[in-house]
Amino acid sequence: MDESGEHHITIPDxxxxxxxxxxxxxxxxxxxxxxxxxxxxxxxxE
Numbered sequence: 001m002d003e004s005g006e007h008h009i010t011i012p013d014x015x016x017x018x019x020x021x022x023x024x025x026x027x028x029x030x031x032x033x034x035x036x037x038x039x040x041x042x043x044x045x046e
Contacts, residue, residue, distance in 0.1 A: 007032040009028055009029070026041070
């Protein structure tokens, strides 16, 4: 995975995390890594 330097995000301590918030977090990480959310999911599931 091409890591584009450090990236800090705040993840609330909710249990469970709402699906919309999880999607936003994943979009943010994928954008930082310059990959699609689908590619991020594939890498998480490797």
